[in-house]
Amino acid sequence: MKIIYLDNGATSWPKAPTVASTVATFISDHAVNIGRGGYFRAYETARRIDECRDKLGVFFGAPDSRNVTFSLNVTHALNTLIAGLFTHEDHVLVSGMEHNAVMRPLTHLGIPYSIMPCNKEGFLQLESIPSLVRKETKAIIMTQASNVTGSIQPIREVAKLAKQYNLLCIVDAAQLPLSSPLSLIRDSIDAIAFTGHKSLLGPQGVGGLVLSHQLAQQVNPWACGGTGSKSNLLQMPDFLPDKFEAGTQNLPGIIGLSVAMDYILENKDAIIKRENDLTELLLSYFLSESRISVVGPKEMKGRTSVISVDFPTLDNAQVADALFMDAGIETRVGLHCAPIAHKSVGTFPRGTVRFSLGYATTEKEIRATIESCKRVLENLHAS
Ligand SMILES: Cc1ncc(COP(=O)(O)O)c(C=O)c1O
Incomplete structure (x- = not known):
């Protein structure tokens, strides 16, 4: 897979x-x-x-x-x-x-x-x-x-x-x-x-x-x-x-x-741009989907390429599992070893599904992730 x-x-x-x-x-x-x-x-x-x-x-x-x-x-x-x-x-x-x-x-x-x-x-x-x-x-x-x-x-x-x-x-x-x-x-x-x-x-x-x-x-x-x-x-x-x-x-x-x-110092600008562009692409999809709630900054300013979301009408663990089964998407679900952070942003003890992009993430992967989210939302809401 x-x-x-x-x-x-x-x-x-x-x-x-x-x-x-x-x-x-x-x-x-x-x-x-x-x-x-x-x-x-x-x-x-x-x-x-x-x-x-x-x-x-x-x-x-x-x-x-x-x-x-x-x-x-x-x-x-x-x-x-x-x-x-x-x-x-x-x-x-x-x-x-x-x-x-x-x-x-x-x-x-x-x-x-x-x-x-x-x-x-x-x-x-x-x-x-x-x-x-x-x-x-x-x-x-x-x-x-x-x-x-x-x-x-x-x-x-x-x-x-x-x-x-x-x-x-x-x-x-x-x-x-x-x-x-x-x-x-x-x-x-x-x-x-x-x-x-x-x-x-x-x-x-x-x-x-x-x-x-x-x-x-x-x-x-x-x-x-x-x-x-x-x-x-x-x-x-x-x-x-x-x-x-x-x-x-x-x-x-x-x-x-x-x-x-050495790699970072030689490629810093390209890494930053790529992570930024792809984070923006994924973030804008999450913000446009009423069944997904972005937990954290809604803009690119002041944020890294870590995006946490909540699927309020579903079980987040089930969503993460379905994303993996659907398209092999590896995310992290839960409290991410930071319970007080979740208390601060109102997601304790429920936790979030965290999507965190890296220097090697591609646009194709992010587009596939968005399509997979759409399918998973349809399937889980239908079941
Ligand atoms: C903010 C923050 N602090 C500390 C840690 C712990 O990192 P490590 O496991 O490398 O010690 C992490 C890892 O998730 C983190 O995100």
């Missing part, structure tokens, strides 16, 4: 064109460890890992490429920050569109938080922030773009407010729009947590943190272990990136992410 993959919000697929072959060659020919052995291949592999760090450092406006530290994914990166920075006596602000990658570590560690409200389209209400700040508030932690509605948040304004109130500004950039990448330095952000396998088109299993010098000093390491450096010490080294890179990293994943970054 032909597949139409519209679940790029969960992970990008296909990966950037050279990722698979580069990772395969690395594993078969070069995959020795770094920071441990003193031989040529170990140094060469370390150089390639640092090359990826350099690319990410430039992409995210890091003060130094060593301020980019690798982890498993953005969830792991956020756990490192949250566990290493806050205690029960602190208080943080989160947006009403957060993913459980933020909400669960806060809940698990018992760190008090308040939710900055978002409107029904999933946009943060900036004016709510001042009244939520308490004397023990230490940080604003929030997503750059919602994985439920695709709404892009006004992070630069949030960062300015954070500075005004002397709060840290920590961003979950999992769903980063290529059209609007954040820069730590230019945008006065203290930390960006990223994941390699979504918008960055790399393999699963690699993500990380981009940290300001000041924050890097404040965060206590959470995972401790071998780094290949300062092996005489029983404590973690206090310098970057080693402070937050305990144990062997996902070297094949980082090598794959590195070539994915």
Whole structure:
């Protein structure tokens, strides 16, 4: 059966064109460890890992490429920050569109938080922030773009407010729009947590943190272990990136992410245009169909290529299943690991069907998706 993959919000697929072959060659020919052995291949592999760090450092406006530290994914990166920075006596602000990658570590560690409200389209209400700040508030932690509605948040304004109130500004950039990448330095952000396998088109299993010098000093390491450096010490080294890179990293994943970054940088404008045009095409169909309700921004301005919809008169899970059976359309249905986001936009506990387009989605696929939606609506309403 032909597949139409519209679940790029969960992970990008296909990966950037050279990722698979580069990772395969690395594993078969070069995959020795770094920071441990003193031989040529170990140094060469370390150089390639640092090359990826350099690319990410430039992409995210890091003060130094060593301020980019690798982890498993953005969830792991956020756990490192949250566990290493806050205690029960602190208080943080989160947006009403957060993913459980933020909400669960806060809940698990018992760190008090308040939710900055978002409107029904999933946009943060900036004016709510001042009244939520308490004397023990230490940080604003929030997503750059919602994985439920695709709404892009006004992070630069949030960062300015954070500075005004002397709060840290920590961003979950999992769903980063290529059209609007954040820069730590230019945008006065203290930390960006990223994941390699979504918008960055790399393999699963690699993500990380981009940290300001000041924050890097404040965060206590959470995972401790071998780094290949300062092996005489029983404590973690206090310098970057080693402070937050305990144990062997996902070297094949980082090598794959590195070539994915090359692809993105070379093709950024074309990727943005294609995703934009196709998202607009699908969105305009959803908006024209009275039996479908778009959850999130109704315009292209301020949104990513993630579109959530509700089929109010049907069971959303049944619709997603029917789309797959009808035309092999792979979507995601439910709460998308973001229950508070659904509470904000009024779709909890029902959830939505999420269509998320990627760099490789074609116009033919979107037109086939629209035709399939029409057939599914007719068939399910008739039964
Ligand atoms: C906004 C947001 N934050 C965090 C995550 C978690 O990403 P990962 O599984 O790569 O840690 C996701 C993934 O769906 C997400 O959309």
